[in-house]
Amino acid sequence: MTNKNFESALTTLKERFGNTTLVINSHLNKLLNLTPVKKSTEVASLRKLLDACVTEINLESFGLKVENYSALLTPILIKLLPSDTMLEITKKLGTDEDFQVIKIIEYLKTDVVAREKTAALIAN
Numbered sequence: 430m431t432n433k434n435f436e437s438a439l440t441t442l443k444e445r446f447g448n449t450t451l452v453i454n455s456h457l458n459k460l461l462n463l464t465p466v467k468k469s470t471e472v473a474s475l476r477k478l479l480d481a482c483v484t485e486i487n488l489e490s491f492g493l494k495v496e497n498y499s500a501l502l503t504p505i506l507i508k509l510l511p512s513d514t515m516l517e518i519t520k521k522l523g524t525d526e527d528f529q530v531i532k533i534i535e536y537l538k539t540d541v542v543a544r545e546k547t548a549a550l551i552a553n
Contacts, residue, residue, distance in 0.1 A: 449491050456485045460505055469511040472544045478509055479541050482534060495531055502530040514540065 463481055466474045486495060486502060495502070507515060518536050522528050 453488060453491055453493070456488060460485045460502070463509055465509045466511050466514075469514045469540075469544075471511075472541065472548055475514075475537070475541050475544065479534070479537050482506060482509075482537075486530060486534070496529070499530045503528065503533065506530055506533055510537070 460482070463478060464474075466478050469475065488495070488498075510518075514537070517540070518533055519528075521536060522532055
């Protein structure tokens, strides 16, 4: 690739993928279209959901801090989780100030890892 071709390719990529608003909208649409997990015993589904949420919620590279839009994401995340998982999260977090998307994800990470370890121990 020559310098001229490189510059042309770089310009094309910036035009196609450099629209921050479209990229952010894409992340949020992916969150809105995730399949809810019905049972907390569906560990693989919980892991898939957790991984997708971590990926789609991290918009700091676009200058957005999750604290600024946590109130918008929390109800989206709540609807994706099994009711018994949400009950445990509510018990643990308690106050409205603690009920933030980052803390829900932290709890979910701990829960999923524990479920995966338990499943591995039972299988052996």
